[in-house]
Amino acid sequence: MEHDFYRILKGLKLKVTPKRIAIMEIMAAEKTYMSPDELRSKLKQRFKNIGLPTVYRNLEELAKEGVIIKIIHPDRKLYYFYCHRKEHHHHFVCVSCRRVEDITFCGMEEIKKEVEDGLKGHMVSHMLQVYGFCKNCLIKQVVSQ
Amino acid sequence: MEHDFYRILKGLKLKVTPKRIAIMEIMAAEKTYMSPDELRSKLKQRFKNIGLPTVYRNLEELAKEGVIIKIIHPDRKLYYFYCHRKEHHHHFVCVSCRRVEDITFCGMEEIKKEVEDGLKGHMVSHMLQVYGFCKNCLIKQVVSQ
DNA sequence: GTTTTAAATAGAAACGATTTTCATTTAGAT
């Protein structure tokens, strides 16, 4: 696992620093999205002086390369999560526990068709975010009633 | 038209102030999304002391009621545009001129099915944003080459 | 039409997430 991260950083021509490795480790192990500040709290256990700009810079670099995904939450803050899959897909975000799960289907072919045939425009990208309750949180809701 | 706005505000139990009417007029006439600050610039032509908090408050109130749509742009700033249609639909945003056009189709039924049957979760909402070049901007691109 | 009162507003100040600056440290090439 450590070697994967090493290889990824080499591939991106980024220096292999202990902090970069730690950031990737923590992100990859976490199933929910994280704010830069939450990530820093976790990093502080290993590096007590780690600065927030370092966290922001690294998350942004990794996001630019698609190693992690940046999401812009309705609260307008940034969140990130590690992206294990490389194919095009979207995400389901649990509004309760913030767990992120993959969605395979995305009807973008039809929408692209509507944009290009109907509106005579050209679609270059899209962003889809699906919110709800995941399996675990549904169970908890039933139990707590 | 003025009477439509009057009726809408009455329906929302908001006081009918000249600034509210002006905000709705300007937003409804504009085919592109606008930042609060851009809207204030336009309002200043009529009300030279209008404050930015007033613009933010009014946009937020109207957005809460669905009269205008709030979008969270990838730049993390807020933008708004007037929503002429009331049925569920999504928007195509031209990345060049920022014109907003409606998209009728949205494959959410399939995605909802995937979330509920596949992930055993419960979907409560979604957000879809489609980016590209509109018809006019495609023409300009061709012309300028 | 006048009075009343609750909502709307302007202006100034506060807020807070993110970014920049700059001096210091460190990875990795020579």
Add this chain to the structure above:
DNA sequence: ATCTAAATGAAAATCGTTTCTATTTAAAAC
């Protein structure tokens, strides 16, 4: 072991947005 460009921490700056408070105004009550 030395060198150089990249990475980092700390502090400060930035800037879109929100809060606070005193004043004004729409419109309900009289």
